[in-house]
Amino acid sequence: MARPLLTLAALATAAVAGLEVRAARAHTRDAGGAFDAVELHSTDGRRLLIRAPRTQTAESEQSADLVALRALTLGIRSRLPFAVPEFLGQAPIGPTRAVVTEFIPGAVRSADELTANPRWPPTSAARSPPSTPCPRASSAMPVCRDAPPPRCASPRWQ
Template structure:
């Protein structure tokens, strides 16, 4: 669930209203203090941080759109599947559901639910400040721990299972749609096609993945250990390509940081082919730009289209000299793809619509 140091922000529902909803949702909850809480979710939720009399902290959230409510429901399913036994295998904390209350709807729309969660402590990782040190090693270890979980609990919970073939089809679908716009440089299309034609690249074993991993999902400690203490945002928990959870790190400001994360990942997940993981991660990272272009086309927003075209042109220049050799581990970080993903996430309805079209699409 959401976590980090709380910050004050304006909210549609006051923190006092949210505190009252929380007390009705959780029997015996004695709230001593409440304050608005901003989690960089762009208004998707009204959120408050609550302090109980015993000193424990909780978050109460109310979604502000159907897409946000769908994401919240998906996360509740994911958190419920992460049993205490599963959680003992993870070297970090994650939240738990505490209670819910239904809000009355005065305009005939479906009622929203105020949901209360345990608060996860920690500071959000800042990708632009991620340099070699203990933190990248901890990130690699944390992601490896997720990917080492047994798949059974995800399957039992009815969460998505995405095979390697499903993932390849999804990638080809994005490429074909992007190519149809005639706005993607031919060199990039050729580069991506060479990756999809490489059968060895798609012969991997799907694992449990977070599914929405990025810097915002990671919480680290403020002490000298500087380690990952919490991971949030579990609404896309599934079985899928482990490279999905690693693509964001390629935008780190130092290549040494990327190497450190992947080396730690390999150390804590023996037998994983980090070279192939990195190649697919790079492909996914580059295709985020294609998704941004498609979003602009779908919404007929010429500003977004122009922005995407410009970024694709920069990408061509960034990988110049690597085109002929295709996606290889020597190809370094290209663009801030974490920022591109964040821009896409700011449009939750589009992301939700895309997921609903195919439960097997990553």
């Protein structure tokens, strides 16, 4: 890991207002990963991930990820059959920035693994249920404000 684990944990507290970290562990993918990453456990029970790019290519990838994450509204997220991390903050580190998101546990799978295993993707019972349809929904208002809140991987919404 190019950057010390505790440095990234401390940086996360600067990126997310009020964050108090009680535990941290390396989450970098092998020694040759494109990012330095640390999984954080906060005192309020949240699990977060801070990632800092190691290369210019990784920084470009991170910028594209940020644009995509910020474009996903709660309504869009509620319709997805999988969890998407929520952007929580960012802080400068050298010439780049570190980004803090929710941590979503899981395993990395290659396209070959997904197509070779008949159990992937998971059955619909393992996925989050879709949001409640609104009887008054139109193309201008696809999400019903009277519907119960959607289920979400984030404990903040449960």
